[in-house]
Amino acid sequence: MTETPTGAIPARELIRLSAADLANRLAAGEVTSVEATQAYLDRIADVDGGERGVNAFLHVNAEEALAVAAEVDAIRATGGEAAGALHELAGVPIAIKDLIVTVGQPTTAGSKILEGWHSPYDATVIKRIRAAKMPILGKTNLDEFAMGSSTEHSAYGPTRNPWDLDRIPGGSGGGSAAAVAAFEAPLALGTDTGGSIRQPGAVTGTVGVKPTYGSVSRYGAIAMASSLDQIGPVSRTVLDSALLHQVIGGHDPFDSTSLPEPLADLVAAARMGNVEGMRIGIIKELHGEGYQPGVENRFNESLDLLRNAGATIVEVSCPNFQYALGAYYLIMPSEASSNLAKFDGVRFGLRVLPEDPPLTIERVMAATRASGFGDEVKRRIILGTYALSAGYYDAYYGSAQKVRTLVQRDFDAAFEQADVLISPTAPTTAFRLGEKLDDPLAMYLNDVATIPANLAGVPGLSLPGGLADEDGLPVGIQLLAPAREDARLYRVGAVLESLLEQSWGGPMLDRAPALASTADSVDSSAVTAAPNHGGSL
Amino acid sequence: MAAINREDVAHLARLAHIEMSSDELDRMAGELAVIVDSVKSVSEAAGDGVPATSHPIPLTNVFREDVVGHTLSAEQALSGAPDAAQNRFKVPAILDEA
Numbered sequence: 001m002t003e004t005p006t007g008a009i010p011a012r013e014l015i016r017l018s019a020a021d022l023a024n025r026l027a028a029g030e031v032t033s034v035e036a037t038q039a040y041l042d043r044i045a046d047v048d049g050g051e052r053g054v055n056a057f058l059h060v061n062a063e064e065a066l067a068v069a070a071e072v073d074a075i076r077a078t079g080g081e082a083a084g085a086l087h088e089l090a091g092v093p094i095a096i097k098d099l100i101v102t103v104g105q106p107t108t109a110g111s112k113i114l115e116g117w118h119s120p121y122d123a124t125v126i127k128r129i130r131a132a133k134m135p136i137l138g139k140t141n142l143d144e145f146a147m148g149s150s151t152e153h154s155a156y157g158p159t160r161n162p163w164d165l166d167r168i169p170g171g172s173g174g175g176s177a178a179a180v181a182a183f184e185a186p187l188a189l190g191t192d193t194g195g196s197i198r199q200p201g202a203v204t205g206t207v208g209v210k211p212t213y214g215s216v217s218r219y220g221a222i223a224m225a226s227s228l229d230q231i232g233p234v235s236r237t238v239l240d241s242a243l244l245h246q247v248i249g250g251h252d253p254f255d256s257t258s259l260p261e262p263l264a265d266l267v268a269a270a271r272m273g274n275v276e277g278m279r280i281g282i283i284k285e286l287h288g289e290g291y292q293p294g295v296e297n298r299f300n301e302s303l304d305l306l307r308n309a310g311a312t313i314v315e316v317s318c319p320n321f322q323y324a325l326g327a328y329y330l331i332m333p334s335e336a337s338s339n340l341a342k343f344d345g346v347r348f349g350l351r352v353l354p355e356d357p358p359l360t361i362e363r364v365m366a367a368t369r370a371s372g373f374g375d376e377v378k379r380r381i382i383l384g385t386y387a388l389s390a391g392y393y394d395a396y397y398g399s400a401q402k403v404r405t406l407v408q409r410d411f412d413a414a415f416e417q418a419d420v421l422i423s424p425t426a427p428t429t430a431f432r433l434g435e436k437l438d439d440p441l442a443m444y445l446n447d448v449a450t451i452p453a454n455l456a457g458v459p460g461l462s463l464p465g466g467l468a469d470e471d472g473l474p475v476g477i478q479l480l481a482p483a484r485e486d487a488r489l490y491r492v493g494a495v496l497e498s499l500l501e502q503s504w505g506g507p508m509l510d511r512a513p514a515l516a517s518t519a520d521s522v523d524s525s526a527v528t529a530a531p532n533h534g535g536s537l
Numbered sequence: 538m539a540a541i542n543r544e545d546v547a548h549l550a551r552l553a554h555i556e557m558s559s560d561e562l563d564r565m566a567g568e569l570a571v572i573v574d575s576v577k578s579v580s581e582a583a584g585d586g587v588p589a590t591s592h593p594i595p596l597t598n599v600f601r602e603d604v605v606g607h608t609l610s611a612e613q614a615l616s617g618a619p620d621a622a623q624n625r626f627k628v629p630a631i632l633d634e635a
Contacts, residue, residue: 120613213593227592256599257592326576337553344554346626351619353629354556361628362554370556378555383569385549386541395580402583404590441571457593483594 123220202476
């Protein structure tokens with residue numbers, strides 16, 4: 001590990017600072033952005049590569065990141081108006097899920113079909129991150145086209161969970177969550193279509209937020225299911241997600257689903273510090289049977305903490321949530337089959353020629369898609385084509401859209417009784433790599449608690465809720481709020497996080513095992529991180 | 538509701554422009570049959586009176602001013618294409634004339 005020679009803060013401590021803390025120290029001149037950015041790049045070089053590395057990054061953007069960092073440092077050193085005009089997060093590095101297009105770096109979507117492709121334009125969220133002068137560390141791994149719950153469907157190998165390298169980091173945004181959990185980045189961007197920000201957050205002990213649909217521009221996020229997709233923040237603290245959410249949010253004329261009106265002040269909500277008098281609703285259908293006992297125990301502890309802090313806990317019922325998973329697995333593949341039609345060997349990336357003549361465009365498309373797409377993507381395209389085909393459309397896609405109305409009505413009724421809803425984020429802790437790879441249906445069940453929010457467009461936040469008794473692995477607590485009321489998530493989330501950290505005596509990630517360096521290792525068996533889930537979190 | 542079989546998958550794969558081997562068709566038919574069976578309940582969940590929702594937060598009449606803005610140049614738009622010529626995407630024969 002490289003120590004920063006001149007910095008007041010050693011690199012190993014620098015990388016563990018929250019984004020808010022790092023931003024304060026940058027502003028105070030205690031540390032430079034180049035030092036912080038270099039510390040993260042060194043950490044990536046140290047733990048990400050090799051057979052037993054985390055494999056959170058598909059591309060590392062060192063040169064550009066250091067150039068942006070140096071620019072911020074130079075502006076700060078000059079002082080005056082330019083320094084005063086710097087964004088609060090200027091100089092704080094960030095990692096980007098490789099589903100979001102970036103000029104100057106490859107964008108693969110975790111697929112062979114886009115290998116080597118470079119976008120000619122930046123996503124709106126990337127433009128905003130560049131405007132805030134946040135150094136971009138690189139692009140993070142994901143299930144191919146964000147289709148999966150384990151990051152095992154990446155064409156570039158799975159990401160490993162920093163808590164246990166033999167387990168999945170969740171998906172599809174496993175790379176972003178693992179990068180933040182392994183202190184390879186203080187912040188990251190993810191995308192959430194059915195839980196792809198929140199579920200990886202839950203199983204890696206990090207914070208992840210799916211904003212209200214339309215409140216963060218989707219322009220430049222490679223679309224999977226356009227009526228469900230949403231870009232959002234990944235971080236180690238609730239406040240850090242609020243800070244990032246404010247950078248990327250707001251109306252964008254390039255996205256016709258973008259909400260015209262701004263959200264309430266999210267950072268102020270995260271700093272409010274009380275939940276007295278708030279009504280917090282337990283969703284009857286989203287805990288209990290089918291949820292791991294250790295998940296259920298940590299969930300109940302969070303309820304006790306909120307109750308003691310003056311919140312009123314009520315129980316609500318959302319009976320139509322039982323159909324949500326089924327509806328999702330009709331709507332999502334239907335929209336995906338249409339969105340992915342553009343990857344045909346004509347405009348982007350790969351072109352594969354059929355082995356035998358005739359060499360027609362139709363046969364080139366079929367050969368390109370056969371070789372460029374992985375199994376899960378093919379499964380979903382076929383399923384979606386089926387659900388949309390003549391004779392089945394009403395029974396499948398049409399019915400699923402009606403269920404969507406019923407799920408929205410359930411949410412509406414629940415939010416009459418409660419200001420915020422609460423549930424475990426995922427039914428289990430992280431499972432072993434390979435465990436569910438041959439059983440698509442078992443894999444889909446991971447998203448049972450996160451999917452309703454996407455169907456209804458409401459915002460959701462997952463935060464660390466402790467470690468499960470039976471396996472010592474992270475459990476996530478999910479908060480849900482009405483559409484446009486994202487501020488409530490940050491208000492309750494920050495209070496719950498602070499109460500939980502008081503009960504643990506520090507952040508949950510302090511209990512994660514130390515990652516061994518993989519940088520110089522040839523013998524992969526020698527660098528297995530020692531399991532160290534101990535403690536009574 | 539009909540179960541999905543191997544011939545269905547072969548037809549859908551043709552529609553979706555994905556070449557599939559015989560083994561792949563067998564495997565995919567088995568997996569999709571299980572998935573389709575599990576989502577069956579959706580078609581019985583909602584009655585006729587329930588309206589469909591296609592978009593979670595509906596916005597109506599999203600227009601912008603009709604002004605010329607920045608667009609990608611032909612060179613930029615073609616930069617990621619497998620083949621291009623004369624400022625256009627270049628593809629093999631569109632019709633099978635063999």
